[in-house]
Amino acid sequence: MSVTSQGTDRAARLARAATLTDGKICPPDRATALIEAVVMPGDRVTIEGDNQKQADFLAAALAKADPTRLHDLHMVQSVLALPDHLAVFERGIASRLDFAFAGPQSRKLAELVTNGTVKVGAIHTYLELYARMLVDLTPRVALIVADKADRDGNLYTGPNTEDTPTIAEAASFRGGIVVAQVNEIVDRLPRVDIPCDWVDVVVPSPKPYAIEPLFTRDPAKVRDANVLMATMAIAAVYEPFQVQRLNHGIGYATAAIELILPTYAAARGLKGKVASHFVLNPHPTLIPAVEAGFVDNVYCFGSELGMERYVASRANVFPVGADGNLRSNRALAQVAGQYACDMFVGATLQVDPQGNSSTATKGRITGFGGAPNMGADARGRRHDSPTWLRAGEEAGDPLRGRKLVVQMVQTQQPNGAPSFVERLDAFDLAASAGFARPPVMVYGDDVTHVITEKGVANLLRCRLPAEREAALRAVAGDTEFGRRQSPEASEDLRRRGIVMLPSDLGIDVRSATRDLLAARTIDDLVTASGGLYVPPAKFRKPAATPATTNAA
Numbered sequence: 001m002s003v004t005s006q007g008t009d010r011a012a013r014l015a016r017a018a019t020l021t022d023g024k025i026c027p028p029d030r031a032t033a034l035i036e037a038v039v040m041p042g043d044r045v046t047i048e049g050d051n052q053k054q055a056d057f058l059a060a061a062l063a064k065a066d067p068t069r070l071h072d073l074h075m076v077q078s079v080l081a082l083p084d085h086l087a088v089f090e091r092g093i094a095s096r097l098d099f100a101f102a103g104p105q106s107r108k109l110a111e112l113v114t115n116g117t118v119k120v121g122a123i124h125t126y127l128e129l130y131a132r133m134l135v136d137l138t139p140r141v142a143l144i145v146a147d148k149a150d151r152d153g154n155l156y157t158g159p160n161t162e163d164t165p166t167i168a169e170a171a172s173f174r175g176g177i178v179v180a181q182v183n184e185i186v187d188r189l190p191r192v193d194i195p196c197d198w199v200d201v202v203v204p205s206p207k208p209y210a211i212e213p214l215f216t217r218d219p220a221k222v223r224d225a226n227v228l229m230a231t232m233a234i235a236a237v238y239e240p241f242q243v244q245r246l247n248h249g250i251g252y253a254t255a256a257i258e259l260i261l262p263t264y265a266a267a268r269g270l271k272g273k274v275a276s277h278f279v280l281n282p283h284p285t286l287i288p289a290v291e292a293g294f295v296d297n298v299y300c301f302g303s304e305l306g307m308e309r310y311v312a313s314r315a316n317v318f319p320v321g322a323d324g325n326l327r328s329n330r331a332l333a334q335v336a337g338q339y340a341c342d343m344f345v346g347a348t349l350q351v352d353p354q355g356n357s358s359t360a361t362k363g364r365i366t367g368f369g370g371a372p373n374m375g376a377d378a379r380g381r382r383h384d385s386p387t388w389l390r391a392g393e394e395a396g397d398p399l400r401g402r403k404l405v406v407q408m409v410q411t412q413q414p415n416g417a418p419s420f421v422e423r424l425d426a427f428d429l430a431a432s433a434g435f436a437r438p439p440v441m442v443y444g445d446d447v448t449h450v451i452t453e454k455g456v457a458n459l460l461r462c463r464l465p466a467e468r469e470a471a472l473r474a475v476a477g478d479t480e481f482g483r484r485q486s487p488e489a490s491e492d493l494r495r496r497g498i499v500m501l502p503s504d505l506g507i508d509v510r511s512a513t514r515d516l517l518a519a520r521t522i523d524d525l526v527t528a529s530g531g532l533y534v535p536p537a538k539f540r541k542p543a544a545t546p547a548t549t550n551a552a
Contacts, residue, residue: 013177017177019037024200025201028203031058032065035061036069046075049082052214056145062084076099078163079101080099100124100125113433126334127373133170139171142179150187159311162302183209212305214281216305230257231264234260234274239273239274244275244385248346260518261275261289262292281301281328284533298317306539338373345408348419358426365429375405376446391460409452410452426440448460452475455499
């Protein structure tokens with residue numbers, strides 16, 4: 001489409017929208033009519049919905065559209081989290097999808113891909129998808145979400161800025177239409193996060209947008225095995241490599257690491273030497289480490305429900321604006337995680353003999369989110385650090401350093417499925433979905449360490465593919481994958497320092513228990529925060545019911 005015709009098309013769409021709005025404000029009962037006015041068949045459309053906040057009202061409005069008027073849409077979105085995200089495909093409104101993460105919709109998405117209802121272009125990383133929004137997947141219409149708007153259309157995103165600037169800029173500066181769902185219209189904003197000339201229409205939602213406390217882990221659910229793995233991570237990786245700049249993925253293993261920093265790591269004299277600079281959402285399990293002075297600063301992808309008051313009170317640690325609230329940015333945090341961090345610690349569902357890992361398994365297309373960005377050795381990096389240089393030396397590379405990429409995975413998943421497999425399910429998924437390559441989350445040659453409850457495999461010290469495979473089998477424990485290797489072969493790797501068991505690291509398994517946790521319950525986290533952390537309702541204990549007595 002030429003610049004002239006694109007401008008004419010945009011003007012026509014906005015003219016239709018003007019019949020439904022008062023200035024830039026569209027009443028919520030006209031939201032579906034508005035979408036039918038500005039979206040055309042075949043359009044590329046983005047609904048903001050990362051793995052926390054959701055433009056849920058606009059997603060529902062799109063899902064209610066008339067399929068005879070809107071069809072063949074190409075959806076480009078970070079996360080599929082809501083039933084309405086898939087309803088557009090089931091109703092014939094959309095047919096093509098490019099995304100990064102599916103989360104709770106992963107099983108349903110797999111069904112729709114299998115029966116041909118959804119054609120997936122690619123499973124992206126977050127940063128990859130944002131980049132393509134600016135290049136060849138630019139949305140014609142972007143449906144975004146913010147906390148507040150004024151009548152001119154300026155937006156305030158509060159602590160959950162997340163994806164909003166990237167999506168709005170990608171659409172707005174290529175002649176697209178930007179529609180924002182907001183919680184309320186106000187006369188004056190605390191700060192302007194998205195300027196009004198990027199926004200075409202504002203829709204006040206009947207209720208606040210949905211947001212999921214995705215990064216909250218109840219310390220009560222951290223098991224002894226998680227603590228044992230956490231002690232091994234600190235002793236085998238954090239301490240010898242002096243890791244200060246890092247990113248933690250989601251999971252109980254990394255939650256355990258955060259909770260033993262003020263105890264186990266402090267006892268090893270590591271305060272000020274490790275884990276001082278994080279690229280991380282405000283994990284509640286990080287509160288004790290912040291209060292103990294372990295953490296100097298945290299740059300955030302997004303916020304975390306219930307952590308708002310605590311974060312606002314710790315402006316020396318978190319990026320807090322003049323309005324007193326966190327400013328987050330998912331795209332910039334992904335960049336920081338890739339280039340400013342020396343280590344990524346994550347988890348996965350399957351690992352193969354080459355160390356490739358994936359969360360795309362049979363019957364589930366979960367996607368990857370940011371893990372491949374965090375868990376990749378950034379080949380463009382040029383600044384050094386002691387951690388980066390030592391990792392390069394251990395890898396035998398005299399020219400450059402290496403980023404540490406650590407996978408923490410128990411030998412069996414909670415459902416009993418083996419974590420170590422001879423062949424990733426991703427290969428079968430590629431064949432059934434028509435992908436040119438299997439959707440591997442983190443490639444094996446980027447992985448430097450694998451930690452299980454049995455031990456640590458330092459893959460940096462492996463020089464041959466067969467050696468890497470042997471190291472992985474050595475920490476796979478009493479599983480079919482692990483039993484395919486002789487005890488003698490595993491013992492040889494141990495003597496050479498490629499495989500380390502807890503005893504090799506000076507860890508007494510009997511003492512690596514929940515007793516090391518700086519907080520053992522959600523209530524402990526509240527206490528550590530000075531009462532500033534307000535746990536979401538589903539994490540709170542139910543109020544005791546008063547006893548009743550019969551009158552005499």
